[in-house]
Amino acid sequence: MITIICFSVSAYCLSIGITTVFPHIFYIPIILASYYYPKYGTKFAGFVSIVYLLSMALLPDINSGIIISAVIRGVIFILVGTVVCYLSEIQREAKEESEINKNRFMELFNNIGSGIAIVKEDRKNDDFILTDLNRKGRIIKNIPENKDFVLNLNKYSHSAGSFDIYNELKEVSETGKELHFVRERDGNGTGTGWTELFIYKIPSGEIIVVFDDITERKRQEKELNESEERLKLALKAARLNLFEYNFKEDIINIHKQNYDLSSSFPESLSISEFYDYIYPDDLEIFQTEMRKALNREQKYLSSVQRVQLPGGDLRWYLILGEIVEFSDTYKPKRLIGISQDITDMRKYQESVEEANKKLNLLSSITRHDILNQVSALVLYNRLLENKLPPEDEEAKDYIDKMDSISTTIQKQISFTKEYHNLGVDAPSWQNLNDIIRQEEHIAYSGGLAVNDQTEGIEIFSDQMINKVFYNLFENSKYAEGAVRITVSFKSGDDGEGIITVEDDGCGISEKKKEKIFERGYGQNTGFGLFLTKEILDITNISIAESGVPGEGARFEMTVPENRWRYFREQTSESAGLNSGKN
Numbered sequence: 001m002i003t004i005i006c007f008s009v010s011a012y013c014l015s016i017g018i019t020t021v022f023p024h025i026f027y028i029p030i031i032l033a034s035y036y037y038p039k040y041g042t043k044f045a046g047f048v049s050i051v052y053l054l055s056m057a058l059l060p061d062i063n064s065g066i067i068i069s070a071v072i073r074g075v076i077f078i079l080v081g082t083v084v085c086y087l088s089e090i091q092r093e094a095k096e097e098s099e100i101n102k103n104r105f106m107e108l109f110n111n112i113g114s115g116i117a118i119v120k121e122d123r124k125n126d127d128f129i130l131t132d133l134n135r136k137g138r139i140i141k142n143i144p145e146n147k148d149f150v151l152n153l154n155k156y157s158h159s160a161g162s163f164d165i166y167n168e169l170k171e172v173s174e175t176g177k178e179l180h181f182v183r184e185r186d187g188n189g190t191g192t193g194w195t196e197l198f199i200y201k202i203p204s205g206e207i208i209v210v211f212d213d214i215t216e217r218k219r220q221e222k223e224l225n226e227s228e229e230r231l232k233l234a235l236k237a238a239r240l241n242l243f244e245y246n247f248k249e250d251i252i253n254i255h256k257q258n259y260d261l262s263s264s265f266p267e268s269l270s271i272s273e274f275y276d277y278i279y280p281d282d283l284e285i286f287q288t289e290m291r292k293a294l295n296r297e298q299k300y301l302s303s304v305q306r307v308q309l310p311g312g313d314l315r316w317y318l319i320l321g322e323i324v325e326f327s328d329t330y331k332p333k334r335l336i337g338i339s340q341d342i343t344d345m346r347k348y349q350e351s352v353e354e355a356n357k358k359l360n361l362l363s364s365i366t367r368h369d370i371l372n373q374v375s376a377l378v379l380y381n382r383l384l385e386n387k388l389p390p391e392d393e394e395a396k397d398y399i400d401k402m403d404s405i406s407t408t409i410q411k412q413i414s415f416t417k418e419y420h421n422l423g424v425d426a427p428s429w430q431n432l433n434d435i436i437r438q439e440e441h442i443a444y445s446g447g448l449a450v451n452d453q454t455e456g457i458e459i460f461s462d463q464m465i466n467k468v469f470y471n472l473f474e475n476s477k478y479a480e481g482a483v484r485i486t487v488s489f490k491s492g493d494d495g496e497g498i499i500t501v502e503d504d505g506c507g508i509s510e511k512k513k514e515k516i517f518e519r520g521y522g523q524n525t526g527f528g529l530f531l532t533k534e535i536l537d538i539t540n541i542s543i544a545e546s547g548v549p550g551e552g553a554r555f556e557m558t559v560p561e562n563r564w565r566y567f568r569e570q571t572s573e574s575a576g577l578n579s580g581k582n
Helices: 002-015 022-036 041-056 064-111 135-141 166-175 215-237 271-275 280-294 343-387 393-419 432-439 441-445 465-477 528-537
Strands: 115-122 127-133 179-186 192-201 207-213 240-246 251-255 301-308 314-326 332-341 428-431 449-453 457-461 484-491 497-503 542-545 554-559 564-566
Touching: 022 041, 022 064, 041 064, 064 135, 115 135, 115 166, 127 135, 127 166, 135 207, 166 179, 166 192, 166 207, 192 215, 215 240, 271 280, 280 301, 280 314, 314 343, 343 393, 428 432, 432 449, 432 457, 432 465, 432 484, 441 449, 441 465, 457 497, 465 484, 465 497, 465 528, 528 542
Parallel strands: 449 484
Antiparallel strands: 115 127, 115 207, 179 192, 192 207, 240 251, 240 332, 301 314, 314 332, 428 457, 457 564, 484 497, 497 554, 542 554
């Protein structure tokens, strides 16, 4: 429409002989078209220039000067259109970029994990106006998402969800310095809360408030501090000392908690320096346990050894540790552990062991004397039996009962010979494969083959564990139809280990499964499976019969977690440890 008006005005001016003013009218449509339609602005300017030149040709008194002037003006039309198109395109791109930046800012503003408030100072009322609050801020302050607001902070500070930062805003506004602080607040019926705030001023004069609800973090910090205090108290009460070994730096850092180490060991020393303190006869024990932990054969380092303190005192120490950090190639980086002076405990233990030895000696002597008396009783029974007349059946019946009682006494006394060693020696790690090889001759003596599938397994058990497999093999030896015994191992769902000893004999009936572990039950001595259960109970290993009657007996022993492990032969090179002794 504007273009048509301009053309009409131009035609009218030409008709009345005006040739100098009307061309300027064409700048209006050229500029407007180039600004709003930059893609077509230059073409439109060219079109207007052509129309202008043609209109000039209609003049009655046209000359070369008028033609040259018209051509120059047409070129100017095109240049103006081109420049306006260029400027319009730049403005459009700038506007689009500004819109993108605005959207990006709003995305960041609303999705950042902290609350952000934009505050403007109201100098007239000596106050501050909250002009914007992001989504997280609304959540923290419990302000609905759809609520539009301009809040007076001085008044708002007295309401629920309070910012309560008027004085801090005033300080930042006047000094321009940033503020960072933590403010305790009323949890509005839910207990004390905590808010962390950053306040700073931006070049526009507005003030930015970044805030976070750190109530949960404060609670966790409090719990951590309380836990650390309890740990320190427990370490002190138990006379434990915490240490940390850095494998890469080869440094042991001792966190001293108790008097027995505070003046004895340096706070930091290398592993070889620590080896110098270990009593020479016990050094190999500690190194072996360390190698097993490093090679992940056992989850924890556990070692008892004598330590020569710098003052010359020789003490017994229990050292427990766990590797808590590995490299990308799964090499150990850091081990954390505790040490405890168990010298007094060892003295008590040695006293108990000495007392047990004396009791066992007394028991052995007493047992020998009783068996001698029983043998004499049996001999006198035979002599008495020979002197009785053949027709005295009642007397013979009495003698038979006396013989039966004598035999029972002999069996029970013989059992105590095996039982008296139960629990005397401390439990230790024992190789299953070695135990089976030592006791499989019992099965061979009955014509049974043994299939051992326990290669590489160790269990923590009483020293009489051999007797367990002796009794189980002997049980299969007398099983009707049995020709093979299979011993296997598997790990359970809860980390326990399951040892299975099974044969292919007649099996055990359901009603006998529980009774077979009772003392005195059985076809032979009646003590075999009872003793087996007692030996296993010492280290919390349970046993149960789970076989199917008619298909064979199946004994399952369940070893608790951390009381079984895989074993591999080690060398000093595989563990990467060097002795501190020459």
